[in-house]
Amino acid sequence: MEQNITVEIAAPAERVWEVLTDAERWSEWTETVTSVRRLDEGPLRSGSRATINQPKIPETEYVVTELDPGRSFTWAATGPGVTTTARHDVEALPGGGSRVTLAVEQGGWLGSVMGRLYRGLTDRYLANEAAGLKSRCEGER
Numbered sequence: 001m002e003q004n005i006t007v008e009i010a011a012p013a014e015r016v017w018e019v020l021t022d023a024e025r026w027s028e029w030t031e032t033v034t035s036v037r038r039l040d041e042g043p044l045r046s047g048s049r050a051t052i053n054q055p056k057i058p059e060t061e062y063v064v065t066e067l068d069p070g071r072s073f074t075w076a077a078t079g080p081g082v083t084t085t086a087r088h089d090v091e092a093l094p095g096g097g098s099r100v101t102l103a104v105e106q107g108g109w110l111g112s113v114m115g116r117l118y119r120g121l122t123d124r125y126l127a128n129e130a131a132g133l134k135s136r137c138e139g140e141r
Contacts, residue, residue, distance in 0.1 A: 001105065001106050001111075001112060001115035001116065001119075002103055002104070002105040003103065003104050003105075003115075003119065003122050003123060003126060004087075004101055004102060004103035004104070004126065005101070005102050005103075005123075005126040005127055005129075005130045006099060006100065006101045006102075006130075007099070007100050007102075007130040007131070007133070007134050008093065008097060008098070008099050008100075009097060009098045009099075009100060009133065009134045009137045009138060010097050010138050011096075011097065011098060011137035011138055011139075012092070012096050012097075012098065013070065013071075013090050013091065013092035013098045014070065015098075015137050016090050016098045016100060016133070016137050017069075017070050017071075017090050019133060019136050019137050020073075020088055020090065020100070020133065021043070021044045021073065023036040023038065023044070023050055023052075024036050024037065024038055024050075028136070029132040029133065029135065029136035030128055030129045030132035030133070031055075031128060031132075032054055032055065032124075032125040032128045032129055032132075033052065033053070033054055033129075034053040034054060034055060035052075035053045036050050036051070036052050036053075037050060037051045038050050039051060039061070044064060044067065044073060045064065045067060046064055046065070046066065046067045047063065047064060048063070048064040048075075049061060049062065049063050049064075050062050050075070054125070056121060060077045060084070061077060062075040062076065062077045062086065063075055063076060063077075065085075070090070071089065071090055071091070072087065072088060072089040072090065073087075073088050074086065074087045074088070079110075080110070081108045081109050081110030081111065082106060082107070082108045082110040082111040082114055083106075083107040083108050083111060084104065084105070084106055084107075084111070085104070085105045085107065086102075086103070086104050086105075087101070087102070087103040087104075087105075088100070088101075088102055089101040089102075089103075098137075100130065100133060100134075102126050102129055102130055102133075104122055104126065106118075
């Protein structure tokens, strides 16, 4: 089960990418993230790992599974019976703005149940994260 949100941001794709991939600072612009701790150094790359703490969700370790620098990254967390995959896409728009799509998919036998149980929470978190990213990139936070 995938849930997603798309937002247009009045900032260049390069700026949005910079904010989006600086995961350790996410808690500065979205209240859905308490902290992110990178478990490796350097720029985000395939195989990079991070531990994320969020309200109402157990601490989770994500691993970057796909990376298209400047455009998108996907990371996944696995547990017994569940895989959570989060995708972050940035598209440059004519005129200098950007379109961002944030998506979360719950897979596995337990993931489909969790996806239904947490649907409302996930929708609220995605909306909050999109609004916070927009505000940060447009210079309001």
